[in-house]
Structures are given as C-alpha cells and as structure tokens.
Amino acid sequence: MAQSAVSPATPAADGPAGPLITPVSPKTLAPWALFGGILMLVLLYFVGAEQGATSVVSGEGVHEWLHDGRHLLGFPCH
Numbered sequence: 001m002a003q004s005a006v007s008p009a010t011p012a013a014d015g016p017a018g019p020l021i022t023p024v025s026p027k028t029l030a031p032w033a034l035f036g037g038i039l040m041l042v043l044l045y046f047v048g049a050e051q052g053a054t055s056v057v058s059g060e061g062v063h064e065w066l067h068d069g070r071h072l073l074g075f076p077c078h
C-alpha cells in the first residue's frame with residue numbers, strides 16, 4: 001500500500017518557480033473576444049430592447065421570459 005494517487009512532478013515540466021505558463025497571443029484571443037462581444041450585444045438587445053417597435057420576435061414571449069431581468073438591470077419596460 002505504498003502507492004500514491006498523485007504522481008510526482010517531473011523536473012523537465014516544471015521551472016524553478018513552478019509549472020511553466022505559456023502566454024496567449026492576441027491573435028489567438030481575438031476570435032474569442034469578437035464572439036463574446038457579439039454574444040453580449042445580442043443578449044443586451046434581447047434584455048433591453050426586444051419589445052414594441054424594435055421587436056424582432058412577434059408576440060410578448062421574449063418580453064415575459066426576460067421581464068425580471070429587465071427590472072434587475074434597470075431597463076424600463078412598462
């Protein structure tokens with residue numbers, strides 16, 4: 001019963017101050033940042049403006065699903 005569940009760290013994988021961390025380049029991060037920004041704008045539209053004259057979805061289903069979120073974020077809706 002001298003077995004360990006955690007294997008010891010190898011010196012080749014670790015630096016003198018611990019594990020090495022490779023930086024993420026902006027070129028790699030840019031598509032994810034763009035996707036996140038577009039997603040946030042779509043969510044902001046549906047929470048803040050999806051009603052009345054600017055409505056993309058007919059009816060009041062989206063309004064009712066997001067009603068409490070609108071009040072929580074301070075958007076007037078009635």
